[in-house]
Amino acid sequence: MKRMKTAYTAGLALLGLVLASGCHRDMYDQPKYEPYDQSTFFTDQKADRQPVTGTVARGQLALDDAFYRGAVNGKPVPNIPPAALARFANTRDMLRRGQAQYNTFCQPCHGESGYGNGMIAQRGLSQRRQVPTYHSPRLRDIEDGHFYDVITNGFGVMYPYSSRIAPEDRWAVVAYIRALQLSQNARPSDMPAEARQRLLRGENPNVAPGAAATTGTTSTNE
Amino acid sequence: MPQIFHSSTNTLARASIVLAAIAPLGLMMALSAMSRTYFVRLNVPVQQPVPFSHEHHSNELGIACQYCHVSVEKAGNAGLPPTHTCMSCHSQIWTNSPLLEPVRESYRSQTPLKWNKVWDLPDFVYFNHSIHVNKGIPCQHCHGNINQMQITYKSVHHSMAWCLDCHRAPEKYIRPREEVYSFDYNLHAAIERYADEHAKATGKKLEQIPRNQVEFGQLLVQDANINKKQLSDCWICHR
Secondary structure, eight states, X not given: OHHHHHHHHHHHHHHHHHHHGGGOOTTTSOSSOOTTOBOSSSTTOBSSOOOOTTOOOTTOOOOOHHHHHSEETTEEOSSOOHHHHTTSSSHHHHHHHHHHHIIIIIHHHHOTTSSSOOHHIIIIIHHXXXXXXXXXXXXXXXXXXXXXXXXXXXXXXXXXXXXTSOHHHHHHHHHHHHHHHHHTSOOGGGSOHHHHHHHXXXXXXXXXXXXXXXXXXXXXXX | XXXXXXXXXXXXXXXXXXXXXXXXXXXXXXXXXXXXXXXXXXXXXXXXXXXXXXXXXXXXXXXXXXXXXXXXGTSSSOOOOOHHHHHHHHTTSSTTOGGGHHHHHHHHHTOOOOOOOSOOOOTTOOOOHXXXXXXXXXHHHHHOSGGGOSSOOOOSOOOHHHHHHHHHOGGGTOOOGGGTTOSSOOHHHXXXXXXXXXXXXXXXXXXXXXXXXXXXXXXXXXXXXXXXXXXXXXXXXOO
């Protein structure tokens, strides 16, 4: 009887040990660095290391001045370089990408239609400094390379966005800014002839008779 | 040989009937309480060096998630913004706020802010943000209504069962790619838009308009080339 009791107690203790051994967390917290971890090894305490100065990653040798800097011999390029267009399947894809990037990074200050009335501008920025509108003669006539340069290096109080927007995406944003400018400054002669005819007849110029309705992007005018 | 059962066994036997009825319930309550608070700290705001509010920046100001979490579409890690990102606005706005002093100090001294981790997966799980976002799994599904959090907290328990729930049937939660950042997703408007675009692109109408999330999800899973068969393989998350 007594032996049975001892065996029973020992068995219970063993079971407890087996169960408790499942509680260690060394697989949960492995001795390895995750992104943004603090390091006790490096003097700057950053686990994420910077590449050695002068390192060029494969495919990132930025020799093409027009594409990577938007300027050749210090002069802004007048048009979006072909190398930028080649990064997208077609111009429609490029504009869509530009729109998405614009609405993420530019719209907070510059506004959805580019009048410089974004939420951040309304919430105090414009009291210190007016965010310029894209719809001024000066910016309508300026080189494409100028916009690229401003995105890359910043301008006035605007911080550089080169770490957040990739070069081809910057050109897509430039293309979208041009589209915004056109949207606020179009003449009837810019329309396809049949669309103009429909407009003159008082019909919706975007809808060909009998065709499915196309949902054109409408921009909010001031 | 003495009696095997003592007279107190009668009381024990009666008590055990009641206990047997209550025990499962008690166990369930204890487990759920533990999984909520002690282990995973669900719904407990995590104190930070700067009281950053997602509700203010995302919900009120309408700043996109990717404005700060830049690498969410390209890398495993969504990206925590460097102080430079904070200062793109706060060099001009709220420049005297004492709450933002740690941010300004960080920018002056070029030392990163030390944010406290809110979501921490076990190190043997390899989660990748970009694949989820690019295939149409919304931020909201894993992070809850983070756009309404003043101080960020964990609102969804990322247990393995929870991961598998979606990995076995992604059609339950998938959205069109352009809706992943949305926090006021409208399923029926999205279906309508999808049908419209399908008609425009192919010149044919959809054979059957999806009536609910699962039917719509099945189309989206197909469009996104998601191989459901391999989605619950071990190596998908464990390397």
